[in-house]
Amino acid sequence: MGLFGKKDKKAASNLSSKSQLKIDDKKDGAEYTLLLEGRLDTITSPSLEAKINEAVGDASKLILDLGSLDYISSAGLRVLLGAAQAMDGKGDMIVRNLNQSVREVFDLTGFSNLFNIE
Numbered sequence: 001m002g003l004f005g006k007k008d009k010k011a012a013s014n015l016s017s018k019s020q021l022k023i024d025d026k027k028d029g030a031e032y033t034l035l036l037e038g039r040l041d042t043i044t045s046p047s048l049e050a051k052i053n054e055a056v057g058d059a060s061k062l063i064l065d066l067g068s069l070d071y072i073s074s075a076g077l078r079v080l081l082g083a084a085q086a087m088d089g090k091g092d093m094i095v096r097n098l099n100q101s102v103r104e105v106f107d108l109t110g111f112s113n114l115f116n117i118e
Contacts, residue, residue, distance in 0.1 A: 040076030048076070071101065
């Protein structure tokens with residue numbers, strides 16, 4: 001929205017074009033690996049949430065590889081927390097390959113202490 005309540009269509013279009021998340025998934029038995037690339041934010045987090053919901057049904061191990069993730073917002077953190085809760089009692093969840101900027105977000109929010117990080 002603009003300053004006075006008018007929607008800025010150009011700004012909204014720029015925001016959605018910058019918010020892209022590529023999710024590659026690999027399955028090996030009951031082990032699921034999701035490789036994330038791009039930005040995990042309010043716009044893209046529903047697609048990750050859907051992928052996680054598909055995987056946790058029969059997963060005994062969920063691996064989230066964040067090596068190519070450029071940015072994570074609080075919405076993305078919420079999805080990761082939900083994944084950990086869904087895997088609780090079912091199996092392991094591992095977060096891998098945090099880059100410097102994503103690691104800082106995890107450290108500042110205390111999420112580094114919540115997850116098994118490799």
